[in-house]
Amino acid sequence: MPKLSEMQPGDLISDLDDDDHFMIWVGGNEEIVENVDTGDYAGIFRHSKSKITKRINGENNSDDDSEGEMTHFAVFRCEDTRIAKQAAEFAIEWATSKSDDLFTVGKASGDAFNLKIPFNQGRLVHDRAQNFDDWDVRSLFRALRVLARHESGVPVSIKGWTCSSFATYCYQAAALKVLFQSGPIAPGVLKMVKDTNSEKFLKIKNDLNIIQLLFGELTEILRKLIPHGLLVDGKAIDATSLLGFLRKDNNGFTNLGDIIAG
Numbered sequence: 001m002p003k004l005s006e007m008q009p010g011d012l013i014s015d016l017d018d019d020d021h022f023m024i025w026v027g028g029n030e031e032i033v034e035n036v037d038t039g040d041y042a043g044i045f046r047h048s049k050s051k052i053t054k055r056i057n058g059e060n061n062s063d064d065d066s067e068g069e070m071t072h073f074a075v076f077r078c079e080d081t082r083i084a085k086q087a088a089e090f091a092i093e094w095a096t097s098k099s100d101d102l103f104t105v106g107k108a109s110g111d112a113f114n115l116k117i118p119f120n121q122g123r124l125v126h127d128r129a130q131n132f133d134d135w136d137v138r139s140l141f142r143a144l145r146v147l148a149r150h151e152s153g154v155p156v157s158i159k160g161w162t163c164s165s166f167a168t169y170c171y172q173a174a175a176l177k178v179l180f181q182s183g184p185i186a187p188g189v190l191k192m193v194k195d196t197n198s199e200k201f202l203k204i205k206n207d208l209n210i211i212q213l214l215f216g217e218l219t220e221i222l223r224k225l226i227p228h229g230l231l232v233d234g235k236a237i238d239a240t241s242l243l244g245f246l247r248k249d250n251n252g253f254t255n256l257g258d259i260i261a262g
Contacts, residue, residue: 005262013025032048045115057070075257078253090170090174179222228252
């Protein structure tokens with residue numbers, strides 16, 4: 001079982017007492033990034049480990065928790081440290097922290113407000129008609145689009161994500177970035193995906209045959225690079241299902257067990 005002091009950037013944390021809610025450990029002074037809806041603010045938020053520390057020690061401070069009950073957090077560590085480090089960097093980039101102007105101004109308003117990337121549970125309910133455990137060319141296309149938006153310096157999601165889609169896209173985009181840095185990319189693929197308003201993009205988005213033609217080879221490459229526990233559809237995966245995939249054998253992650261204080 002890992003101590004808090006032994007956590008590494010990119011470690012995935014699942015809150016087993018809160019519907020398997022997912023967080024990412026990123027290190028630094030604000031060690032945790034998660035996608036939350038507190039009622040006061042909603043979205044991807046970076047904060048210190050103090051909340052987790054209190055709950056591990058049974059010092060629960062929410063109305064839903066019973067004082068003195070310890071919370072269990074499962075930890076999964078990616079076996080590819082390059083991808084884990086990049087996933088943590090994406091998590092930091094896409095998060096809002098308490099020191100950001102967006103948070104300061106929103107908090108001062110006294111009204112509920114969205115962070116840089118909002119939380120959107122309703123989108124998950126809508127999209128779960130898909131086979132969320134089926135990694136295919138459409139899943140790859142969505143991951144490519146996330147990376148392309150990052151490369152273009154535009155918001156990676158305006159409609160918002162859930163905690164599970166956030167964790168999944170951090171890792172899928174990280175694997176793509178590692179791949180493109182270590183070898184040639186198919187000519188024009190990323191440039192084409194970047195232009196989200198082009199006729200070509202709209203045509204590809206709705207034509208599975210074209211997607212397969214362009215991304216078929218890349219899909220097979222990514223099957224080998226993306227940790228198998230995250231070869232899922234990032235748009236539709238829910239936290240409990242993601243936890244199940246991460247608990248399978250030979251999935252590219254090591255199940256470290258529950259976090260303990262220290």
